[in-house]
Amino acid sequence: MRIITxxxxxxxxxxxxxxxxxxxxxxxxxxxxxxNEIVKHTDYDAxxxxxxxxxxxxxxxxxxxxxxxxxxxxxxxxxxAQHKVITALxxxxxxxxxxxxxxxILAKKNPLKIFVYSDPENKIKRCRxxxxxxxxxxxxxxxxxxxxxxxxRKKTHDTxxxxxxxxxxxxxxxxxTAGIKIADLIPGxxxxxxxxxxxx
Amino acid sequence: MRIITxxxxxxxxxxxxxxxxxxxxxxxxxxxxxxNEIVKHTDYDAxxxxxxxxxxxxxxxxxxxxxxxxxxxxxxxxxxAQHKVITALxxxxxxxxxxxxxxxILAKKNPLKIFVYSDPENKIKRCRxxxxxxxxxxxxxxxxxxxxxxxxRKKTHDTxxxxxxxxxxxxxxxxxTAGIKIADLIPGxxxxxxxxxxxx
Numbered sequence: 001m002r003i004i005t006x007x008x009x010x011x012x013x014x015x016x017x018x019x020x021x022x023x024x025x026x027x028x029x030x031x032x033x034x035x036n037e038i039v040k041h042t043d044y045d046a047x048x049x050x051x052x053x054x055x056x057x058x059x060x061x062x063x064x065x066x067x068x069x070x071x072x073x074x075x076x077x078x079x080x081a082q083h084k085v086i087t088a089l090x091x092x093x094x095x096x097x098x099x100x101x102x103x104x105i106l107a108k109k110n111p112l113k114i115f116v117y118s119d120p121e122n123k124i125k126r127c128r129x130x131x132x133x134x135x136x137x138x139x140x141x142x143x144x145x146x147x148x149x150x151x152x153r154k155k156t157h158d159t160x161x162x163x164x165x166x167x168x169x170x171x172x173x174x175x176x177t178a179g180i181k182i183a184d185l186i187p188g189x190x191x192x193x194x195x196x197x198x199x200x
Numbered sequence: 201m202r203i204i205t206x207x208x209x210x211x212x213x214x215x216x217x218x219x220x221x222x223x224x225x226x227x228x229x230x231x232x233x234x235x236n237e238i239v240k241h242t243d244y245d246a247x248x249x250x251x252x253x254x255x256x257x258x259x260x261x262x263x264x265x266x267x268x269x270x271x272x273x274x275x276x277x278x279x280x281a282q283h284k285v286i287t288a289l290x291x292x293x294x295x296x297x298x299x300x301x302x303x304x305i306l307a308k309k310n311p312l313k314i315f316v317y318s319d320p321e322n323k324i325k326r327c328r329x330x331x332x333x334x335x336x337x338x339x340x341x342x343x344x345x346x347x348x349x350x351x352x353r354k355k356t357h358d359t360x361x362x363x364x365x366x367x368x369x370x371x372x373x374x375x376x377t378a379g380i381k382i383a384d385l386i387p388g389x390x391x392x393x394x395x396x397x398x399x400x
Binding site for chain 2: 115119166168169171172174175176180184185186187189190191192198
């Protein structure tokens with residue numbers, strides 16, 4: 001199976017890029033399917049699963065200033081289920097998986113690992129277009145939100161991977177979406193992916 | 201004019217990639233031309249110019265443990281000439297420029313900035329194939345040499361650019377050549393570059 005994993009900075013357009021690339025290549029695009037499958041395998045609701053899956057939940061709780069901590073068992077359960085679900089999905093069809101630690105979970109299957117990023121200006125634009133934050137949010141507030149989400153993704157990723165989130169050595173290709181429409185990058189990325197899978 | 205600048209880790213295949221990509225796109229590929237032109241504009245020989253141009257020469261000399269230093273005027277002269285030469289060449293034809301601070305010098309012309317990198321295993325292989333180091337060099341010695349050269353490039357780059365060498369924010373696309381033949385990446389990169397120039 002040919003697998004493309006997409007890691008991304010928040011508001012960089014990684015999801016749009018993944019969806020369009022999957023469509024262009026005729027690959028499956030797994031996103032909400034992953035959450036739905038995890039719901040079947042665990043006792044947690046989709047909202048909580050989505051949060052864990054996107055790095056918005058810690059795996060342990062620290063107690064004040066001591067070194068004590070307790071494991072966040074529900075979060076660990078979700079991760080374990082996610083591992084199973086993503087592995088199973090990747091064996092069904094050629095696919096594109098956005099986020100959800102696909103790059104780490106499927107590392108042994110030699111996926112094409114893409115990292116998508118952008119600049120502050122374009123992130124603000126994208127956030128406003130998507131209307132994800134309340135419309136009165138200032139640019140600074142939007143960027144702070146972006147940094148917070150990325151920092152959660154990074155923390156989750158770095159807990160389980162030997163190479164840090166966003167470090168070029170962990171990816172095969174890093175795409176900057178600043179100043180360009182994502183649709184215009186797809187023909188090139190399709191061709192790139194085909195070359196990468198056919199010849200190596 | 202459409203300009204592609206290629207920054208690269210030593211032994212990652214950046215030069216080969218640049219040459220092949222220029223050929224595929226029908227762009228000029230500037231490499232030794234740059235040195236030859238600088239020779240015409242300065243009193244220094246090609247060997248020295250090449251070293252300065254590739255980051256192997258410091259721009260200032262520090263005195264022991266004091267804070268005193270003196271400027272390396274010949275190196276500065278070469279950089280100034282390089283600036284003029286690269287600017288002039290970029291105005292003649294669509295082109296690919298590998299290294300030589302093309303990304304910084306031509307920043308205002310909005311080039312497609314590509315960074316090429318690889319993993320240690322492939323760098324060793326490439327160095328041995330090229331026979332650049334003596335054949336008894338150990339893997340460790342080869343990698344040390346790679347790091348030294350990259351560190352020179354980084355130092356020169358970071359002296360003049362606001363974003364550090366190798367930091368993804370300074371590039372539009374970062375290509376990992378590990379585990380793949382560069383020729384197989386060219387059709388995708390060509391298409392990518394065309395999309396990038398046509399639509400933005």
